[in-house]
Amino acid sequence: MEVGQMQRQWLDYTRSLFIEGFLDGQFLQLEQLQDDNNPDFVVEVVSLFFQDSHKLLNDLTIALDQKSVDFKKIDAHVHQLKGSSSSIGAQRVKNCCIAFRNFCEEQNTDACLKCLHQVKQECCLVKNKLETLFRLEQQIMAAGGSIPMMELSF
Amino acid sequence: MECEGVVSGVRMGESSEEVHVLAVDDSLVDRKVIERLLKILACKVTAVDSGVRALEYLGLDQSDAFVEGLKVDLIITDYCMPGMTGYDLLKKIKESSTFREIPVVIMSSENILPRIDRCLEEGAEDFIVKPVKLSDVKRLKDYGVGGRINKRKLPDTTELDLSSSPPSDSSSSPSISPSSPPVIDSPIQRLKMTTTALD
Numbered sequence: 001m002e003v004g005q006m007q008r009q010w011l012d013y014t015r016s017l018f019i020e021g022f023l024d025g026q027f028l029q030l031e032q033l034q035d036d037n038n039p040d041f042v043v044e045v046v047s048l049f050f051q052d053s054h055k056l057l058n059d060l061t062i063a064l065d066q067k068s069v070d071f072k073k074i075d076a077h078v079h080q081l082k083g084s085s086s087s088i089g090a091q092r093v094k095n096c097c098i099a100f101r102n103f104c105e106e107q108n109t110d111a112c113l114k115c116l117h118q119v120k121q122e123c124c125l126v127k128n129k130l131e132t133l134f135r136l137e138q139q140i141m142a143a144g145g146s147i148p149m150m151e152l153s154f
Numbered sequence: 155m156e157c158e159g160v161v162s163g164v165r166m167g168e169s170s171e172e173v174h175v176l177a178v179d180d181s182l183v184d185r186k187v188i189e190r191l192l193k194i195l196a197c198k199v200t201a202v203d204s205g206v207r208a209l210e211y212l213g214l215d216q217s218d219a220f221v222e223g224l225k226v227d228l229i230i231t232d233y234c235m236p237g238m239t240g241y242d243l244l245k246k247i248k249e250s251s252t253f254r255e256i257p258v259v260i261m262s263s264e265n266i267l268p269r270i271d272r273c274l275e276e277g278a279e280d281f282i283v284k285p286v287k288l289s290d291v292k293r294l295k296d297y298g299v300g301g302r303i304n305k306r307k308l309p310d311t312t313e314l315d316l317s318s319s320p321p322s323d324s325s326s327s328p329s330i331s332p333s334s335p336p337v338i339d340s341p342i343q344r345l346k347m348t349t350t351a352l353d
Contacts (some may be wrong), residue, residue: 026285033190033288041190048183079234083263084183089284 027089
């Protein structure tokens with residue numbers, strides 16, 4: 001596949017991620033912070049997010065498994081996850097967290113368990129999507145091309 | 155305990171031209187983002203993961219000790235942190251004779267008006283709603299520069315009203331008409347308007 005084709009593929013894929021709500025404008029902000037001196041900035045931040053979220057999701061699983069559920073603690077974890085997902089533009093994860101916190105406030109264990117399941121799924125989904133995106137980027141760079149500038153015009 | 159607690163950044167003898175920002179946030183992701191945002195604006199950044207570490211860095215942990223060569227032009231801190239919140243940190247800084255003049259900016263993912271008010275009343279320079287964007291940080295850089303060259307902050311609204319306009323003639327005063335709320339650019343603007351409207 002030649003560079004032009006790869007770039008179009010990248011553009012289409014990126015657009016789909018925004019249209020489907022996986023990513024929001026904050027992700028574009030991060031891309032703007034990347035340059036030749038910091039070519040891996042986005043990948044680095046996203047990696048940090050997945051390290052962070054992995055731990056948080058584990059902690060949440062354990063916390064919800066307790067005989068006596070500590071909703072304050074769970075809320076604190078979800079708040080953190082909401083914050084970091086918001087910072088990288090992982091919109092669907094963030095929205096899951098918002099719903100999750102509401103159920104924490106209601107102290108509804110069953111609903112929280114459902115939310116946990118959902119947020120795990122969303123993290124997994126966006127992780128796969130971003131890995132695909134980064135792979136496309138690597139292919140473009142390897143072929144001597146550059147990543148197109150992305151604009152949110154829809 | 156996370157080893158990211160190690161302070162990164164130059165502490166002594168660095169160039170006096172660069173704005174040195176102390177960034178405080180317990181989130182690793184957010185620290186990385188704020189650091190990059192500030193560096194893009196050619197600021198020197200020291201990022202710490204808690205209010206306690208921030209106080210340690212400033213030499214405020216034991217006593218109001220002066221740290222030789224330490225120059226911080228701006229402090230930007232997250233509000234919600236375990237242990238010491240950004241608000242607690244703000245209070246400690248404003249209580250310090252050495253550091254009370256340093257502008258402090260609070261960041262929070264929650265746009266809660268009473269929270270914003272509390273912080274501004276305690277002396278915060280500004281309040282940023284997360285996620286932080288380049289435009290937010292661009293606005294902040296002026297505080298850092300302003301603090302260093304002793305540029306006076308925005309004048310107190312109440313003082314202005316008492317000295318410049320006759321107290322009885324409120325109808326012709328230049329203050330904001332309450333019927334059509336203007337577009338609010340920053341929390342500082344909003345707080346000023348609230349104060350004016352109450353007169």
